[in-house]
Amino acid sequence: MSATGIVFDIQRASLHDGPGIRTTVFLKGCPLRCAWCHNPESQRFRPEKGISGKTYGVRMSVESVMDQVLADKDYYDLSNGGMTLSGGEPTAQFAFCKELLAAAKAEGIHTCLDTCGHLQTEKLAELLPLVDLFHYDFKASDSNTHKRFTGVDNELILNNLAFLRSSGVRIILRCPQIHEVNQTAAYQTCLAEFRADDSIEAVETLPYHATGLSKYGDLGRVAPAFAAWKEVAAMPR
Amino acid sequence: MAGTVLDYATLSCGLPGMRTRIEKRHSECVSESQKEFYTGCLLALDVLKNSMQILAENAENPDLKSDLLHLQKNPPATFAQAIQLFWLYAIHSGTWNYGRLDCALGPFLLEDLRSGIITESTALDYICDLWKLMHDYTNQYNNRVIIGGIGRSNVEAADVFALLAIKATRRLRLNQPQLSLRVYPELNQTLWNEAIEAIAEGCTFPILYNDMVNLPAVARAYGIPETEAAQYTPYGCGEYVLGHLSQGTPNGVINLLKALEVALHEGKDVSANRMLLELPAISDLTTFEKLWESYSKVVDYYVSALAEQEALCYKVTDAECPLLFISMLTNDCLEKGMGAFGGGSRYLGGTIETYGNTNTADALYAINELVFVRQTCTLDSLVKALDANFDGEHKTLRNELLLLPKYGNDHHGADEMASRVHNHVCLLAKSKAAHVGLSSYLVVVINNWANTLLGRYTLASADGRMAGEPMANGNNPSPGADRSGVTAFLNSLAKLDPSIHAGAVQNMKFSREWFGKDRPKFEALLKTYFLRGGAQAMITVVSRADLESALLEPAKWAHLLVRVGGFSIRFIDLPEDAQREVLARTLN
Numbered sequence: 001m002s003a004t005g006i007v008f009d010i011q012r013a014s015l016h017d018g019p020g021i022r023t024t025v026f027l028k029g030c031p032l033r034c035a036w037c038h039n040p041e042s043q044r045f046r047p048e049k050g051i052s053g054k055t056y057g058v059r060m061s062v063e064s065v066m067d068q069v070l071a072d073k074d075y076y077d078l079s080n081g082g083m084t085l086s087g088g089e090p091t092a093q094f095a096f097c098k099e100l101l102a103a104a105k106a107e108g109i110h111t112c113l114d115t116c117g118h119l120q121t122e123k124l125a126e127l128l129p130l131v132d133l134f135h136y137d138f139k140a141s142d143s144n145t146h147k148r149f150t151g152v153d154n155e156l157i158l159n160n161l162a163f164l165r166s167s168g169v170r171i172i173l174r175c176p177q178i179h180e181v182n183q184t185a186a187y188q189t190c191l192a193e194f195r196a197d198d199s200i201e202a203v204e205t206l207p208y209h210a211t212g213l214s215k216y217g218d219l220g221r222v223a224p225a226f227a228a229w230k231e232v233a234a235m236p237r
Numbered sequence: 238m239a240g241t242v243l244d245y246a247t248l249s250c251g252l253p254g255m256r257t258r259i260e261k262r263h264s265e266c267v268s269e270s271q272k273e274f275y276t277g278c279l280l281a282l283d284v285l286k287n288s289m290q291i292l293a294e295n296a297e298n299p300d301l302k303s304d305l306l307h308l309q310k311n312p313p314a315t316f317a318q319a320i321q322l323f324w325l326y327a328i329h330s331g332t333w334n335y336g337r338l339d340c341a342l343g344p345f346l347l348e349d350l351r352s353g354i355i356t357e358s359t360a361l362d363y364i365c366d367l368w369k370l371m372h373d374y375t376n377q378y379n380n381r382v383i384i385g386g387i388g389r390s391n392v393e394a395a396d397v398f399a400l401l402a403i404k405a406t407r408r409l410r411l412n413q414p415q416l417s418l419r420v421y422p423e424l425n426q427t428l429w430n431e432a433i434e435a436i437a438e439g440c441t442f443p444i445l446y447n448d449m450v451n452l453p454a455v456a457r458a459y460g461i462p463e464t465e466a467a468q469y470t471p472y473g474c475g476e477y478v479l480g481h482l483s484q485g486t487p488n489g490v491i492n493l494l495k496a497l498e499v500a501l502h503e504g505k506d507v508s509a510n511r512m513l514l515e516l517p518a519i520s521d522l523t524t525f526e527k528l529w530e531s532y533s534k535v536v537d538y539y540v541s542a543l544a545e546q547e548a549l550c551y552k553v554t555d556a557e558c559p560l561l562f563i564s565m566l567t568n569d570c571l572e573k574g575m576g577a578f579g580g581g582s583r584y585l586g587g588t589i590e591t592y593g594n595t596n597t598a599d600a601l602y603a604i605n606e607l608v609f610v611r612q613t614c615t616l617d618s619l620v621k622a623l624d625a626n627f628d629g630e631h632k633t634l635r636n637e638l639l640l641l642p643k644y645g646n647d648h649h650g651a652d653e654m655a656s657r658v659h660n661h662v663c664l665l666a667k668s669k670a671a672h673v674g675l676s677s678y679l680v681v682v683i684n685n686w687a688n689t690l691l692g693r694y695t696l697a698s699a700d701g702r703m704a705g706e707p708m709a710n711g712n713n714p715s716p717g718a719d720r721s722g723v724t725a726f727l728n729s730l731a732k733l734d735p736s737i738h739a740g741a742v743q744n745m746k747f748s749r750e751w752f753g754k755d756r757p758k759f760e761a762l763l764k765t766y767f768l769r770g771g772a773q774a775m776i777t778v779v780s781r782a783d784l785e786s787a788l789l790e791p792a793k794w795a796h797l798l799v800r801v802g803g804f805s806i807r808f809i810d811l812p813e814d815a816q817r818e819v820l821a822r823t824l825n
Contacts, residue, residue: 011722012721012722012724012725013723013724013762013825014722015751015758020758020761021761021762071647071724071725072728074768075724075761075765077765078761078764078765078768079758079761081758
């Protein structure tokens with residue numbers, strides 16, 4: 001019997017989640033609580049109903065997700081695209097995540113995994129043969145800062161990154177640029193080192209945006225007190 | 238005459254060549270009516286010759302003067318003279334769709350470039366001047382120029398013209414001519430690149446047609462061999478005519494959503510307070526198929542009437558007006574000695590414009606789902622809600638209706654209903670041709686802005702559309718109803734069978750994001766859509782912010798072109814409800 005999981009969105013023809021034309025499947029639930037999270041509706045591991053009546057998250061089978069993914073296979077083929085699993089943290093629903101990746105691989109679909117890297121290294125190892133490209137987050141170089149703004153320290157995450165780098169898989173490092181969190185000399189030095197290293201294909205810096213702020217209200221939650229919100233709110237549009 | 242595209246291959250024999258051909262027929266023919274026809278044609282040529290004389294006498298430009306004098310007695314010898322003769326034929330015949338100008342003018346252009354008579358830059362100036370003439374001959378729903386495609390005899394020369402044609406369109410950024418490119422796998426790569434550049438810049442041109450789908454589709458729809466189908470020529474808002482082989486104008490118009498409304502009101506047009514035909518009461522519509530039957534009756538009644546009207550219109554046209562220029566430049570007319578509408582044209586077909594297709598399909602899907610499958614409301618209460626325009630207590634029902642699956646999301650059930658509505662009206666119209674004695678009578682799913690106009694007179698509908706609101710455009714989803722990504726949208730479009738109609742327009746609005754570093758993705762998207770059976774693409778590239786700014790400060794946005802349906806226009810020239818409809822469409 002195949003796994004089921006909570007999906008909070010499926011975006012077809014997504015342009016920003018890897019090479020080519022892709023379908024991005026967003027799995028709900030995350031072990032981190034990044035202060036700047038722009039998808040707060042993705043954090044909890046169960047479907048939620050917003051104050052507006054909008055439902056966030058629905059339980060789906062691997063087959064029903066794959067029905068939608070397969071509907072655009074010819075677009076992937078011609079554009080060198082594929083399926084991206086994102087979240088939340090997709091590996092947090094491990095069995096579901098692994099089966100989705102395996103199902104895509106079985107159909108000859110390129111796979112990309114957007115991950116924060118916070119999972120047991122043994123589990124990450126299980127996914128290696130099923131993932132063509134890792135989008136790996138690098139949020140803060142200093143462990144205390146990492147813990148303060150995401151809820152977990154970065155030891156496991158950095159260890160997993162080292163493991164991936166030694167495994168010879170394709171890695172693109174995704175680095176949100178947030179003044180209060182990581183605009184430090186130490187972080188920039190790390191980025192420079194990663195850029196210079198062959199084991200990492202590219203280092204992408206992501207401009208920070210505050211789309212998450214408005215969603216907390218509908219979820220009946222209070223956005224974390226976080227200076228960057230204000231920075232963004234003050235930015236010219 | 239919109240639905241007529243002349244045989245401009247005859248440009249090469251010039252006025253004297255045409256005269257010789259007609260004189261020969263005239264001297265050989267036996268029947269009185271043929272003699273009359275040829276005499277008329279010769280008189281028409283005299284008129285053309287006189288026009289040249291008058292224009293030459295009044296011409297300030299000495300080159301123009303000498304070209305006109307030359308053309309009175311000789312075939313065109315240069316690109317400039319060929320353009321001149323083409324344009325004189327066009328305005329004398331009263332036609333404003335020009336067909337494959339790359340075939341007609343390309344050989345003259347290439348010859349002049351090779352012999353050094355003109356440079357590429359002068360040639361581009363000439364084409365720009367021609368485009369301005371077309372623009373001044375103002376008819377935004379027509380003025381079509383076709384380039385590219387299968388079935389061109391001198392591809393090299395045609396491509397030279399086609400490339401400059403796109404460059405002219407990019408330089409001028411006008412809403413006319415409606416430059417249309419027929420795409421096929423061997424299409425010149427430079428031409429393709431230039432086309433994508435033009436689209437990326439927001440020209441809304443060229444409109445793209447996919448020959449791999451359209452050739453077999455046209456052959457099947459018209460019941461003709463593919464060699465003839467290769468001359469399919471989009472004109473006007475997107476109807477096809479078989480270039481210089483057929484006639485097809487003017488169109489009948491039917492609002493399918495109104496037909497459903499009438500079926501839900503026992504045969505009455507409520508807004509006009511008029512009984513149209515006798516239909517079962519709501520209480521008797523106990524199954525979906527019974528409702529479908531009532532709807533079909535309304536559609537059948539009007540499609541039959543419109544087919545008869547079309548045939549009658551042709552008969553009167555022939556009797557009252559032999560249209561000699563059109564006839565002498567349409568295949569077979571000279572051979573037969575008959576006018577284009579009196580048996581001369583090889584094919585005399587007609588088309589009927591259908592509107593509200595998508596809303597009708599989404600409404601029928603919703604009715605079936607809520608009334609007959611889930612049985613959460615009765616047909617009677619639903620119709621009451623529609624009549625009340627979802628006011629007061631009916632608001633919740635509208636929300637329920639809006640949440641149901643809609644065409645445009647690659648959703649099996651919703652798209653299947655769209656196909657059913659599409660197949661039904663297309664096959665019905667097709668079947669009427671034989672009854673009324675036309676070679677073909679086919680649906681076209683195009684749009685001037687009748688979706689907005691007819692929407693004003695249509696009650697609220699079960700897809701959640703409010704009374705008076707615009708209906709969806711052409712084959713497109715209702716504005717904003719396609720929420721599953723552009724691939725899902727394109728997949729839905731490609732499901733509607735193109736081989737049973739004579740043209741459908743598929744509008745799509747893209748953000749500029751697709752045309753920077755992601756341009757290869759855009760090209761892959763378009764190519765995949767074409768491989769999946771997509772017949773056509775009209776692409777507006779625009780940002781939401783631009784459209785909103787243009788609504789507020791029109792004076793600053795005179796350059797902003799949008800594709801509305803079967804025509805492009807400066808956004809600021811649209812009436813406000815049409816502007817809002819364009820704005821509401823999904824931006825991919």
